[in-house]
Amino acid sequence: MPAWLRLGPALLLGVAAAMLAALCVGRYPLPPADILRFLGAAAGLWEMPTREFDTLFNLIVRIRLPRVLAAVLVGMSLATAGAAFQGVFRNPLVSPGLLGVLAGAAFGAALGIVLDLPWAMVQLLAFLMGVAAVTAGVGIATLFGNGSVIMMVLGGVISGALFTSLLSMVKYVADPYNQLPAIVHWLMGSLALADLDQIGVLIIPIGIGVALLCTLGRALDALTMGDDEARALGVPVQALRILIVALATLISALTVSLAGIIGWVGLIVPHIARLLVGPGNAALLPTSAALGACFLLAADGISRTVATTEIPIGIVTELIGVVAFVLVLGRVRKGWL
């Protein structure tokens, strides 16, 4: 049985429990029983007074559900992409931003804000520029090297630097009263703008991307052994590497268009997953996906309860990430460095 199928029930149950908990917390805390009563009533299993139903519908479905779903999608995308990148680049300290996807997407969104585009266009531009940055980095690697791992990393560094400087340029010309704060705020990441229609669209490519990555686990194991060994094991190295980078880039860029830049999830969550299920990617990738969802649900819960105004989630994940990373480093004895 594939590892993701064997682990599947436990992982799904964990994510479902975390989602239920996330629906409970907020400015008006709800007991889990209320949510289950509401779900039963919505499914037609039992009756509920209309007024109470409407209040709960507003709170649960209109206000909390979009960000809970967004947290799940963003968290699992970033964590899966991070684990996949760590395998492809044979380095446990790599995060999904390595090839410039975040720098590119940040530039795209800032450009959209400065050009006063409608929000949907800003998101599209962020996605496209994220993909463009990685394409540029990988293009440089293939053009001037042979597409080897080290050339891809260098290509990503160049492309990341290019798009970061373009972002600075856009920030410099932005109107300092409205546009600049919007850019800065967006760069800190937020799930507040998530809406159900958009999530309904993004859930398809993200779901497909994460699922495909999860099926590539065994091949990715071989890839981490080095190009020659992987090839001698029958793995089409170059094609596999491009496929994994493309899928990871796609889902990371989509998260940026949904929620801005949320750091550390892609770096820290795969480490925690590795402590739980070991380094085999067939189990590691789905576990990272589930833990990533839970991690971001927790971060979002903190971001909207700890203060009277919401704290940008990117700040929360960075703070939690730093602490978690120190704890993980302390617990790790088996040399993955």
Add this chain to the structure above:
Amino acid sequence: MVVSDRPVLVAHDIRHAYRGRVVLQGAGLTLRPGEVVALLGANGAGKSTLLRILLGLLRPTAGQVTLADIPLAAYPRRQLAGLIAYVPQVHSTPFPYTVRQIVGMGRLPASGLFAAPSADDRRAVDQAIARLGIAPLADTPYTEISGGERQLALIARALAQGSRLLVMDEPASGLDYGNQIALLALLRSLAVDGYGILKTTHHPDHVLAGADRVALLRDGRIVADGDPADVLTGERLSELYGVAVAPVRLPDGRRVVAPLLPEERR
């Protein structure tokens, strides 16, 4: 493609240049199931390049390699992996895979990239681990075992792969003296089981003790190929490595090679 179960690997007049530098200029070699062939040569003689070409990892500038009379390039990657296995030099991995996971990677060509390991795959992995006597280490991280044990794990992976031909890059490197001798015995017993083994080595004594045939590679050319006792003369070895050595005959008729340091040469 249907291939006989005793495929012969042949390199025909391989020439290879890399960035204008000629690495191989007419190297020919044959590997049959059931024999241990050693490839001897100084650093930079082109051993690793020839190995990569024989494994189909590198396409030579001229000449070709055939397996069972079919050019290597004509094989699908996955089928080739079922016929020839690569045993790299002992290395470390960035992630702490268990020995069982490392050996399990050898099942990729049989099961396909996307499938989960089947009961057959698990059985093959267990057999390979048992054959090399590393069952007690099966669930230990590869990063925590010794160099000798890692070499055994990598050979077990090659056996799990199901290939009859094994190409080994300096299998003795990084092993202590006892493990080197144990390795010679292991390779001999694998050859008796029908495996064809090609290994590069820096130890003439290992060739005399453990190989059926030896090929000497010098400046990109195979300069001698045959029975180790005939090929490894003091003259050839001195020429190959640019140092003085003297073959010594043991009382039981076997030979070893002793180095001569400058003050001993008089």
